[in-house]
Amino acid sequence: TKTRDNIVKGFDSLFSGYSSIDDDFYEELEEILIMGDIGINATTAILENLKTQVEEKHIKDPMECKELLIDSIKEQMYVDSTDYEFENRKSVILVIGVNGVGKTTSVGKLAGKLKDQGKRVILAAADTFRAAAGEQLTQWANRAGVDIIGGQSGADPASVVYDAVAAAKARNADVLICDTAGRLHNKKNLMEELRKIYRILEKEYPEAYLETLVVLDGTTGQNALVQARQFAEVANVNGIILTKLDGTAKGGIAVAIQSELDIPVKYIGVGESIDDLQKFDANEFVNALFNVDERARSNGEDNE
Amino acid sequence: MAFESLTEKLQNVFKKLRSKGRLTEEDVKIALKEVKMALLEADVNFKVVKQFTKSVQERAVGQDVMNGLNPGQMVIKIVNDELVSLMGSETTELPIKPGNDMTVIMMAGLQGAGKTTTAAKLAGKLKAKGKRPLLVACDVYRPAAITQLQVNGEKQGVEVFSMGDKQKPVDIAKAAIGHAKEHQQNVVIIDTAGRLHIDENMMQELADIKENVQVDATVLVVDAMTGQDAVNVAKTFTDKVGIDGVILTKMDGDTRGGAALSIKAVTGKPILYVGMGEKLTDLEQFYPDRMASRILGMGDVMSLIEKV
Ligand SMILES: Nc1nc2c(ncn2[C@@H]2O[C@H](COP(=O)(O)OP(=O)(O)OP(=O)(O)O)[C@@H](O)[C@H]2O)c(=O)[nH]1
Ligand SMILES: Nc1nc2c(ncn2[C@@H]2O[C@H](COP(=O)(O)OP(=O)(O)OP(=O)(O)O)[C@@H](O)[C@H]2O)c(=O)[nH]1
Ligand SMILES: [Mg+2]
Ligand SMILES: [Mg+2]
Numbered sequence: 001t002k003t004r005d006n007i008v009k010g011f012d013s014l015f016s017g018y019s020s021i022d023d024d025f026y027e028e029l030e031e032i033l034i035m036g037d038i039g040i041n042a043t044t045a046i047l048e049n050l051k052t053q054v055e056e057k058h059i060k061d062p063m064e065c066k067e068l069l070i071d072s073i074k075e076q077m078y079v080d081s082t083d084y085e086f087e088n089r090k091s092v093i094l095v096i097g098v099n100g101v102g103k104t105t106s107v108g109k110l111a112g113k114l115k116d117q118g119k120r121v122i123l124a125a126a127d128t129f130r131a132a133a134g135e136q137l138t139q140w141a142n143r144a145g146v147d148i149i150g151g152q153s154g155a156d157p158a159s160v161v162y163d164a165v166a167a168a169k170a171r172n173a174d175v176l177i178c179d180t181a182g183r184l185h186n187k188k189n190l191m192e193e194l195r196k197i198y199r200i201l202e203k204e205y206p207e208a209y210l211e212t213l214v215v216l217d218g219t220t221g222q223n224a225l226v227q228a229r230q231f232a233e234v235a236n237v238n239g240i241i242l243t244k245l246d247g248t249a250k251g252g253i254a255v256a257i258q259s260e261l262d263i264p265v266k267y268i269g270v271g272e273s274i275d276d277l278q279k280f281d282a283n284e285f286v287n288a289l290f291n292v293d294e295r296a297r298s299n300g301e302d303n304e
Numbered sequence: 305m306a307f308e309s310l311t312e313k314l315q316n317v318f319k320k321l322r323s324k325g326r327l328t329e330e331d332v333k334i335a336l337k338e339v340k341m342a343l344l345e346a347d348v349n350f351k352v353v354k355q356f357t358k359s360v361q362e363r364a365v366g367q368d369v370m371n372g373l374n375p376g377q378m379v380i381k382i383v384n385d386e387l388v389s390l391m392g393s394e395t396t397e398l399p400i401k402p403g404n405d406m407t408v409i410m411m412a413g414l415q416g417a418g419k420t421t422t423a424a425k426l427a428g429k430l431k432a433k434g435k436r437p438l439l440v441a442c443d444v445y446r447p448a449a450i451t452q453l454q455v456n457g458e459k460q461g462v463e464v465f466s467m468g469d470k471q472k473p474v475d476i477a478k479a480a481i482g483h484a485k486e487h488q489q490n491v492v493i494i495d496t497a498g499r500l501h502i503d504e505n506m507m508q509e510l511a512d513i514k515e516n517v518q519v520d521a522t523v524l525v526v527d528a529m530t531g532q533d534a535v536n537v538a539k540t541f542t543d544k545v546g547i548d549g550v551i552l553t554k555m556d557g558d559t560r561g562g563a564a565l566s567i568k569a570v571t572g573k574p575i576l577y578v579g580m581g582e583k584l585t586d587l588e589q590f591y592p593d594r595m596a597s598r599i600l601g602m603g604d605v606m607s608l609i610e611k612v
Contacts, residue, residue, distance in 0.1 A: 040341060040344055220531055221529060
């Protein structure tokens with residue numbers, strides 16, 4: 001059994017604990033947002049916006065303030081259904097991110113999801129560097145019941161992608177999903193390697209809709225912003241997969257990223273099984289982040 | 305990034321006060337606001353930051369400004385000294401027993417933190433010191449976890465003990481100790497599966513291993529990029545399993561690694577090594593003083609202050 005103990009558990013008591021909206025109130029709210037990994041910049045922006053609204057609407061009651069705050073974050077995090085366009089088209093999904101965030105696992109889960117929709121899915125094992133990365137993805141391909149190309153340790157990742165595109169064309173695949181090696185965003189040559197892979201997909205597979213997803217670990221702090229920014233430099237990033245949200249950290253960093261970089265979260269990872277990938281739901285996400293309302297419900301359901 | 309100008313900011317704050325010989329409460333308060341921001345940007349836990357700035361405030365107020373330093377530098381010096389002392393001023397080594405006495409090390413941590421890689425790095429380091437290590441594959445869950453350890457073990461020229469993925473980790477660990485005794489191996493490094501600290505069954509699994517096998521050192525492996533939740537993770541592993549030290553991984557990135565400070569403050573356990581890359585030689589000693597200036601987002605100012 002997992003017990004949910006929220007890092008922002010002060011949230012509810014904050015609003016019930018104050019009778020008026022004053023500096024102390026805002027200061028405590030700031031604390032709570034920062035404790036949720038939302039970061040200083042995004043927190044400041046959220047608070048400024050809130051203060052303006054409180055003033056304009058002559059709000060006196062902290063509880064009303066809570067609604068405003070939550071609604072504005074929800075609105076900001078909202079994902080349009082057109083953002084999942086690649087699910088309806090012939091497409092290629094490039095999955096990138098720093099080490100250990102959950103790329104390979106997410107590729108496996110995504111493959112399972114798309115396969116269940118009746119699509120023909122092929123995986124490209126373009127992590128030829130990490131020990132047993134190919135074996136790991138092969139196991140996921142088996143779980144999902146899809147084909148896999150590459151997986152040879154030490155091979156050139158660009159040529160794996162090249163081969164995978166050829167296979168996707170030959171087998172008339174609906175979706176090609178490329179797993180890549182974890183790389184820290186400050187490693188120039190590894191980021192260049194990624195740029196090359198991106199270009200190959202653009203050039204060799206123009207008929208497929210190219211969707212690039214950055215995987216971020218939901219427990220990551222402010223560095224995730226730098227990660228997202230740097231990956232967006234080498235590829236046109238369309239969205240984020242936020243993983244490990246089954247932990248206590250609720251991925252507040254995603255709010256910072258949405259606010260500063262305007263990249264939407266499209267999927268969340270909530271466990272290690274093949275079904276543990278969900279489409280992002282702004283409503284649920286923000287409720288979970290602040291542990292509001294739905295708490296009673298989620299407590300009941302939270303047993304594994 | 306914004307925090308690189310912390311020194312500048314502090315110096316601006318104090319520009320007007322240059323002529324002063326003592327730090328007043330108000331001076332320090334203003335300066336510490338900037339320091340607080342820098343620490344939060346570095347992912348130091350909010351509560352730790354609060355406690356920390358409070359104790360710096362107490363120490364700094366009324367201090368004579370040292371000759372050659374301006375008040376801004378003086379505050380930085382005090383902040384840095386306090387950070388270093390919080391982090392532990394000395395480097396700590398893993399307690400490896402001398403001669404042929406067996407030392408058992410268990411790796412623990414969240415998913416993807418770097419346990420398997422670090423286990424192999426440690427094995428290589430100890431082998432180079434003349435030890436006879438054995439790596440033990442107790443991750444029976446993650447796809448290809450055993451193969452990953454085997455590939456790394458082979459690279460290091462270190463034997464890997466595995467019983468496949470159908471046995472219980474505690475049984476594998478017990479059998480591994482027997483195997484090590486039989487083969488005169490004197491350091492046993494147990495790789496375990498990644499687990500969430502709130503997953504009670506999985507946490508119990510580690511406690512079970514410790515109950516059945518004499519573990520000399522449990523090492524918590526932590527991703528240096530971890531955010532505010534690092535303290536909850538470290539605290540729960542400490543309470544539920546018990547840890548003896550921490551290894552911080554992925555420090556070759558540009559994170560400022562504030563999690564390190566939070567974990568140290570919360571658990572009191574030393575940081576033993578830092579992972580500096582994916583290669584199996586990329587494991588380095590931990591230097592608290594360097595970490596302090598990294599967390600603050602400074603470098604050169606410290607050397608400037610040191611020269612005074
Ligand atoms: N609890 C939890 N664990 C996850 C989730 N997603 C991935 N993991 C685990 O995180 C660890 C790392 O996942 P991988 O998929 O290997 O990560 P990666 O990004 O491919 O790693 P590298 O290729 O080494 O960079 C594994 O133990 C996964 O089982 C998630 O949503 N929740
Ligand atoms: N850049 C860098 N990468 C590292 C470091 N340590 C580990 N990694 C990488 O991080 C990823 C995860 O490492 P693993 O050793 O598989 O992590 P783990 O904790 O065993 O993962 P699970 O068993 O899935 O929980 C791999 O891609 C490693 O190569 C480091 O110090 N620097
Ligand atoms: Mg991978
Ligand atoms: Mg592992």
